[in-house]
Amino acid sequence: MQLLYSNRFRSAYDVVTAGTNTNDNGVNSMAYEYRKDATVICVQVATLHYRLHKTPAMANRVVETLSRLFYMAEAWGVAPEGGNPCRFVEKYPDRSCERFLSEGEFRRLGRVLSELEAQGKVSTNAAAAFRLLMLTGCRRNEILTLRWEDVDLDAGELRLRDAKTGARSVALSPAARKVLATLPRLRDNPWVIAGPRPGKRLSGLNSRWLVVRARAGLEDVRIHDLRHSFASRALALGESLTMIGKLLGHRKVQTTARYAHLARESVKMSATRVAESIAADME
Numbered sequence: 001m002q003l004l005y006s007n008r009f010r011s012a013y014d015v016v017t018a019g020t021n022t023n024d025n026g027v028n029s030m031a032y033e034y035r036k037d038a039t040v041i042c043v044q045v046a047t048l049h050y051r052l053h054k055t056p057a058m059a060n061r062v063v064e065t066l067s068r069l070f071y072m073a074e075a076w077g078v079a080p081e082g083g084n085p086c087r088f089v090e091k092y093p094d095r096s097c098e099r100f101l102s103e104g105e106f107r108r109l110g111r112v113l114s115e116l117e118a119q120g121k122v123s124t125n126a127a128a129a130f131r132l133l134m135l136t137g138c139r140r141n142e143i144l145t146l147r148w149e150d151v152d153l154d155a156g157e158l159r160l161r162d163a164k165t166g167a168r169s170v171a172l173s174p175a176a177r178k179v180l181a182t183l184p185r186l187r188d189n190p191w192v193i194a195g196p197r198p199g200k201r202l203s204g205l206n207s208r209w210l211v212v213r214a215r216a217g218l219e220d221v222r223i224h225d226l227r228h229s230f231a232s233r234a235l236a237l238g239e240s241l242t243m244i245g246k247l248l249g250h251r252k253v254q255t256t257a258r259y260a261h262l263a264r265e266s267v268k269m270s271a272t273r274v275a276e277s278i279a280a281d282m283e
Contacts, residue, residue: 042085049089056092063089098258099221101229106134112216126208128179129193133223135176137230137248139164140223144202146192148185153177160249168249231259 045066052059067086073079101109113130116122132143142160150159156177158170172180186194191201209223231244239247245256 042088045085046089053092060091063091098228099225100232101218101221101225105216105218105221106229109134109212109216109218112212116212116215121211122208123196123202125183125193125195125202126205128183129202129205130209130212130223130226131179132176133226134230135173135179136170137227137234138170139227140205142170144193144205147190148192149190151180151192153180163249166251170249171247235259 045063049059049063052062063086067084070079070084070086074081074084110131113122113127117124117127129143132138133140136143136158138158138160142163145162146158146160150161152159153172156172158172159167160170161167180192183192184194189199189201193202194200195202205223213219213221227248231248234244234247235241241256241259244250244259248256250256
């Protein structure tokens with residue numbers, strides 16, 4: 001394990017010390033270089049962070065990953081104590097831009113998908129991908145890279161072997177199973193969402209989504225917002241944040257915590273409905 005992290009530290013070090021002189025004497029020599037050029041390293045980490053400023057969430061995650069590697073290297077004595085350069089990088093603010101679909105918008109989106117599919121403007125497989133995203137809360141690539149061998153309609157689940165947070169199972173509702181049951185299983189194509197080329201999967205959904213959302217009047221909705229909307233609907237139906245995390249395959253509680261404000265609103269609405277019902281009886 002220590003060797004694994006030492007190698008990762010070396011890789012991380014190479015990223016942030018591009019242009020410095022290193023040799024093949026191992027991590028200890030790099031620690032010496034780090035001590036000598038600590039100020040330079042700090043500037044280079046900050047520069048790396050800035051280069052990713054157009055994707056602030058990713059920029060912050062890169063620095064967080066580097067920080068963990070440097071702390072681990074410090075614990076093993078291959079980096080100087082208290083010298084983690086990531087400590088001095090100011091993170092970009094979390095600008096949450098989630099968009100949640102209302103019941104009416106879901107109905108409109110479903111209707112538009114059917115219309116565009118019937119008109120041949122969106123392929124059956126692309127339409128199925130969008131429906132599965134809405135009905136499972138899966139990430140886009142989890143659906144696009146889904147193979148038929150990962151689908152168990154009898155058990156009612158998807159078995160994702162290489163999801164973002166590791167292997168996991170996704171429960172299939174009857175509606176999601178119906179979508180999957182309508183898709184053809186091509187003899188020489190293992191992919192659920194098959195592409196137009198033989199043996200290949202559908203490579204992307206962005207261009208197709210632009211057509212769908214324009215027709216539905218949802219120009220501000222991104223594909224990933226379908227996942228957020230799945231979570232918000234679950235909260236509205238009374239599911240806990242813990243259950244939401246399991247449904248979405250979150251590994252960290254902090255990731256699900258972004259929906260906490262929705263949970264509070266759901267509680268408030270429930271309290272209002274109960275109180276209004278009682279108030280009506282009291283009149």
